[in-house]
Amino acid sequence: MQQLTVNLDDRSYPIHIGSNLLGRVELLAPHIAGRQVCIVTDDTVAPLYLQRLCQTLADYSVLPVILPTGEAFKNWSTLQQIFDALLGARHDRRTTLIALGGGVIGDMTGFAAACYQRGVDFIQIPTTLLSQVDSSVGGKTGINHPAGKNMIGAFYQPKAVLIDTDSLRTLPEREVSAGLAEIIKYGLIRDIEFLDWLEQNMQALRALQPELVTEAIARSCAIKAEVVAADEREGGVRAILNLGHTFGHAIEAHQGYGTWLHGEAVGAGMIMALQLSRTLGWLTPEEERRCTQLVAAAGLPVTPPADMAAEDFTRLMAVDKKVLDGQLRLVLLKRLGEAVVTADFDGKALRSVLAAGDE
Amino acid sequence: MQQLTVNLDDRSYPIHIGSNLLGRVELLAPHIAGRQVCIVTDDTVAPLYLQRLCQTLADYSVLPVILPTGEAFKNWSTLQQIFDALLGARHDRRTTLIALGGGVIGDMTGFAAACYQRGVDFIQIPTTLLSQVDSSVGGKTGINHPAGKNMIGAFYQPKAVLIDTDSLRTLPEREVSAGLAEIIKYGLIRDIEFLDWLEQNMQALRALQPELVTEAIARSCAIKAEVVAADEREGGVRAILNLGHTFGHAIEAHQGYGTWLHGEAVGAGMIMALQLSRTLGWLTPEEERRCTQLVAAAGLPVTPPADMAAEDFTRLMAVDKKVLDGQLRLVLLKRLGEAVVTADFDGKALRSVLAAGDE
Helix, strand or coil: CEEEEECCHHHCEEEEEECCHHHCHHHHHHHCCCCEEEEEEECCCHHHHHHHHHHHCCCCEEEEEEECCCHHHCCHHHHHHHHHHHHHCCCCCCCEEEEEECHHHHHHHHHHHHHECCCCEEEEEECCHHHHHCCCCCCEEEEEECCEEEEEEEECCCCEEEEEHHHHHHCCHHHHHHHHHHHHHHHHHHCHHHHHHHHHHHHHHHCCCHHHHHHHHHHHHHHHHHHHHHCCCCCCHHHHHHCCHHHHHHHHHHHCCCCCCHHHHHHHHHHHHHHHHHHCCCCCHHHHHHHHHHHHHCCCCCCCCCCCCHHHHHHHHCCCCCCECCECCEEEEEECCEEEEECCCCHHHHHHHHHHHHC | CEEEEECCHHHCEEEEEECCHHHCHHHHHHHCCCCEEEEEEECCCHHHHHHHHHHHCCCCEEEEEEECCCHHHCCHHHHHHHHHHHHHCCCCCCCEEEEEECHHHHHHHHHHHHHECCCCEEEEEECCHHHHHCCCCCCEEEEEECCEEEEEEEECCCCEEEEEHHHHHHCCHHHHHHHHHHHHHHHHHHCHHHHHHHHHHHHHHHCCCHHHHHHHHHHHHHHHHHHHHHCCCCCCHHHHHHCCHHHHHHHHHHHCCCCCCHHHHHHHHHHHHHHHHHHCCCCCHHHHHHHHHHHHHCCCCCCCCCCCCHHHHHHHHCCCCCCECCECCEEEEEECCEEEEECCCCHHHHHHHHHHHHC
């Protein structure tokens, strides 16, 4: 087992990564204040891991809440089901919520914890590769609005993150690739050696070779923890974690949430950010090609949906949370391994990247 | 004009109290980061003060959102109207929300600010006496759930509070009394001299004598600011601000939100807390009588609704946010001017107080 810490003063918390963590009550108990626990999961994950976690928590009063699966349900009315269950079972301020599932479950459970009685504790147990390396760490929680993804939410940190790598065994191949998109992102924005390592090990990672997967998760979480500790509420540097996400969110919104996996949209979105960076002279064509190959090797799309026009991107990107005083800002690569958040790019260069799909 | 400060480190903020503050842009401008401002108000307050505030903010891009009036609309679907307006007008993370109205508007606007794009700035401009002395200060925000009041929300501090005492001129007499309930509360829990002062000046306060009203608001806000600074997230002492509220919330829920004004329910609820404190031997019958007279002199009910039985209270109080691990805790008076939060009271004594309405 590996252990990292997210350093946020009195809101610091541990990340445990390893095999068979779901059965270890001693990792959970220090973070459960009262007797009441509410496990929030979905109807895909529940049959696989809910009973196991309930057994681990046999000494507590456990309320399971099983939500419908998928990004399409990441909305207020699903969130309301959590509140209804908590109030129906009279869970008080000392209750602890546990998110057992992927990013959608983690984001919704975290937001429910942030809002229930103005804030109760929660623990993340991410079961997908994507949520293990991304959304379970850092305290971004929320739901979607028809006009944009994650538009309603809170910065609210978990008390602990438990990453049981065994849960990846049941993950569809497509979702493994989606997780690899975020892992590649960490190399691109911050760690060129990690990028080399990923190029060497991509096939073994897709095959879920245990030590390599644990290593990739730990390196990704370490980079994320470092960036979050430097800028919890995304006033500055934290935004670099969004490489490819502004384009990616537009793709997800255009296709209808859940059609493209988040990681797939981020994969194609990162390529668009790389293209723009190259157009601006910040990356060489060779570097762009190399990164595109890596994204493709992870089993991810490297072009946006064929039916998506430049004006679709323009319209959907206008509501991005990084827009300030009407001006779009993007995460681009100043060089390989170094990301910047900038509004300082040529509009024509952006349009040519957006229009590439129209050709 | 009087000015106080709520001391919360980097979240500290000023409270300005005085006449004609709605016209003073220099009090607002330091707290507005960008060019976008969204004024949230209701259809009672909008005809009275919205135009005036828009004129004051003529240099900004102002988006007004007018919600239906009343506690019955303090729910998710009304909140959603704020999000829809903000996203429709493409307000970004640098937008500032301004709550112009009573407690319902303040609580909803604050919660909307807490959640919109995971948190934007907001300013409180409370227009009712109750919200001026209570909900506009301290950062409690939220909405109701069918199973309980303020069950969904956040602790989220405003950047500033502007209390324009001129807005009380249009306030119905019944709402003046409701505000006086919270003002009396501060004397009961923390300041026996203030209680004496209120007894001497109650009729002039009901007549809204300007200097006296300003003084009463400033003393109330000073006590609240002190308690909030000591315990922002209600881990301990802050709960004393809820004197009468556990009973009061049960009354509001039973009658249907909005039937009794919050301050009216708190008035009757405080008397129930005083009765229980007297039954426990902590207040003399004479002190109980004196306080009951003061509440009555403010124009408030001193008994719960006639049709409300003891079991109605028991059921509705079981979901109070002060319940911990299944145990009800109440704010009681150890002596006049000193409140405690305690689970240490005789169940029989409580039942006799709850049953008093049944007789």
